[in-house]
Amino acid sequence: MKLNNSISTPLYDQLKQIIKDSILQEVYKQGERLPNETELCEIYGVSRITVRRAIQDLTEEGLLERRQGKGTFVMRTKLARELVSVDGFTDFNKQLGKNPSKRILVCEEIKANPIIAESLKIPIDTPVLRLVRLMFINDYPFTIDETHYSLERFPDLASHFLENVSTYDVLKKIYNVNLNSSSTHKIITVVPATGHEAASLDCEIGDTLFNIDKIVYDENKVPIHTSNFKTRTELIALTITT
Structure with a gap:
């Protein structure tokens, strides 16, 4: 899925929403590892900077967690x-x-x-x-x-x-x-x-x-x-x- 460059919404915000929707639809399930940065860039047709910004925001919102040496994972509901x-x-x-x-x-x-x-x-x-x-x-x-x-x-x-x-x-x-x-x-x-x-x-x-x-x-x-x-x-x- 490619993002839309012709609208005013920043690409990282578009990517954030797409990942959120994917989590809700269990494309990315709780506890599972997200594709790495390179893979996300290829999947969504965006730069590494865009991916990092979206992942950082979702991590701060508590939807994702980074594990040293393992990658980024979807947080589990308590x-x-x-x-x-x-x-x-x-x-x-x-x-x-x-x-x-x-x-x-x-x-x-x-x-x-x-x-x-x-x-x-x-x-x-x-x-x-x-x-x-x-x-x-x-x-x-x-x-x-x-x-x-x-x-x-x-x-x-x-x-x-x-x-x-x-x-x-x-x-x-x-x-x-x-x-x-x-x-x-x-x-x-x-x-x-x-x-x-x-x-x-x-x-x-x-x-x-x-x-x-x-x-x-x-x-x-x-x-x-x-x-x-x-x-x-x-x-x-x-x-x-x-």
């Missing part, structure tokens, strides 16, 4: 997450019409260290299941989730965890555990992505991540599990309902 909600990842995203999936990275038995033991209210060295999963939304890596469960309370738990099974469905149906939606404890900080986290979450080392530590309790206010999840700050808006 997913609002209710801070006080204890809904599982699967249930929460199905409610939003998303397509959640998971990949198990680690599933192992360890001994509870003092921090885990205190959080779960169990003796130190109690057998604990450590479960680390990479969570996806519409096939895009969204969060790394690490949880710990007491194996004295939930024996043989690992055998029930399949990659796309809801954790809370397992706890309710197999172990008759009901969550207490009004009794969760969360600590939220912002941390830089490590090399492993950057590779898993498709971001750069040092990019900011929300780091959320959580303890979930049952209806008797007994800890069910600890949870730590990390997700890119530009992908999620944390909300509070008062």
